[in-house]
Amino acid sequence: MKKKAQSLLQELTEAHAVSGYEEEVREIFVNELTGIGELSADKMGGVYCETGSDGPSIMLAGHMDEVGFRVKHITPGGFLKIVAVGGWWTHTLLSQRVEVKTQSGNKVLGVISSVSPHHLSPAERSKVLDIAHLFIDIGASSQADTIQNFGISLGDPIAPAVPFSALGKPDHYLAKAFDNRVGMACVIQSLQELAQTALPNQLTGVGTVQEEVGLRGASVAARKVQPDVAIILEGPPADDSPGFNPAESQGALGAGVQIRIQDPTALMNPRLVALVERVAQENQIPYQITVRDSGGTDAGNIHKENLGIPSVVLGTPARYIHSHNAMINLNDYLAMVQLSTALVKALDQETVDGLTKYL
Ligand SMILES: [Zn+2]
Known part of the structure; x- marks a missing residue:
């Protein structure tokens, strides 16, 4: 999985896909997932790969565009x-x-x-x-x-124009657009990893469009899939370089996958967050809980669709995003793939029903 992660991240980060012009990433999505599920697109350019059979509908989504x-x-x-x-x-x-x-x-x-x-x-x-x-x-x-x-x-x-490069420290990489090619790579690799598994749900991998200009493709995607649960995969900003308080860090390179439970655009379903944490613990996947007072993700629009969709955001923290050169630790990305696949396996009908049982 690690070798595949490196080559996929290279291909994805070197793709040219500014908001509204996502075709190069869409092409990679289609090439990688042909034969894994049923492929389709919406009228804004979002792409979908639907797998599984019965059970609740689960959406695994990342945005394809870059700034x-x-x-x-x-x-x-x-x-x-x-x-x-x-x-x-x-x-x-x-x-x-x-x-x-x-x-x-x-x-x-x-x-x-x-x-x-x-x-x-x-x-x-x-x-x-x-x-x-x-x-x-x-x-x-x-x-x-x-x-x-x-x-x-x-x-x-x-x-x-930036080549994907390995740094002197093992598993550290420098590239443009880790926001959000780590998310796209994770959608693709999760579906590939789960292809041989009998799932308790219908799983749809999604590449959304135009996130960077206001989460525009996310609403369309949520209306098309109408999922019962949405897992949003992201490359959010790290906070472990000079200028940040190390005691308050929630996005350190090498500390694991981020589980974002709040930002100004979305309050994640608390029962879903508890489940994600339990799954991470049971599978010994390193994670960092993240509560943000700035920023936002596709979850901001997705969670309000379809009379409310329980949502959570998983992230691979990346230093210096929205610039020419961002940095990740590949182990955080691998933890994100592990957590997203383990989570999908845990989302059976009873578990999903329990997330929104209020009366
Ligand atoms: Zn961004």
């Missing part, structure tokens, strides 16, 4: 002005490599502008630039060159 940019304007000199897709902090962007994906599918390498220190006043040096002030340089000489020779159009999606 990026789109071309807003092409200057007379051939430079690209951009709009952000999802949340960025400009500090992380100057002088970074990006790829613009053209309508014909070509990827054009470029660099986000920066100003040489020689040209900066002391006041300018201390300022964080607004994204509106940045531009991308692809080496074009004019607007016509950019359009005709590079094939770039307004609206083309732009993603960081």
Whole structure:
């Protein structure tokens, strides 16, 4: 499973899939799960793989999209002005490599502008630039060159250009878009791992779209699957680097899979959380309970659909997400796959009924 995890995470993190342009991740999902279950798609581009037979409906969902940019304007000199897709902090962007994906599918390498220190006043040096002030340089000489020779159009999606790399420390990796390719890899590997098991439920693996711009595909996915339980798989921010209080850490690399029980978008069903914790303990899977006062996931929209869907979020903490280079410990990811598969096996009709028995 570990070797497969490495190759799958490489393939997924190197895919170009800014919100609204998820096709490269969707293709990997389809390739990996052909023959495992019944594949389908919704009209926004979300993908589904349905397995199992009788019993409650369980949804295992991750979002396919990543934060990026789109071309807003092409200057007379051939430079690209951009709009952000999802949340960025400009500090992380100057002088970074990006790829613009053209309508014909070509990827054009470029660099986000920066100003040489020689040209900066002391006041300018201390300022964080607004994204509106940045531009991308692809080496074009004019607007016509950019359009005709590079094939770039307004609206083309732009993603960081970053290779998946192993660090000197075993099991530590650096890549873009661990948010949320760890979640997508976990959906795929969980379904593959469970393919030979007789499940007590109908299991649907889902790749949602447009999470980074406001959990938009998640509502559609929940309405399509109408699950009795939703397990959302994520790559949320770690909190174990300088600047955080180690005593309050709930997302340390190497401390196990995160079980997120609250954030501003969702309060997870307490009975489901208790079950997840029990399953983790019984299977000796390392985990960290996470209570967040910021951020959000697809659970924010999923749990409100279908007259209420008990939901929980499992996560592989990643340092420096929403930047060009994020870092994970692969063992946390493997713990997430173990926990999601063990949890699916435990969700039989009686257990699922018990999650929402209020009268
Ligand atoms: Zn994100």
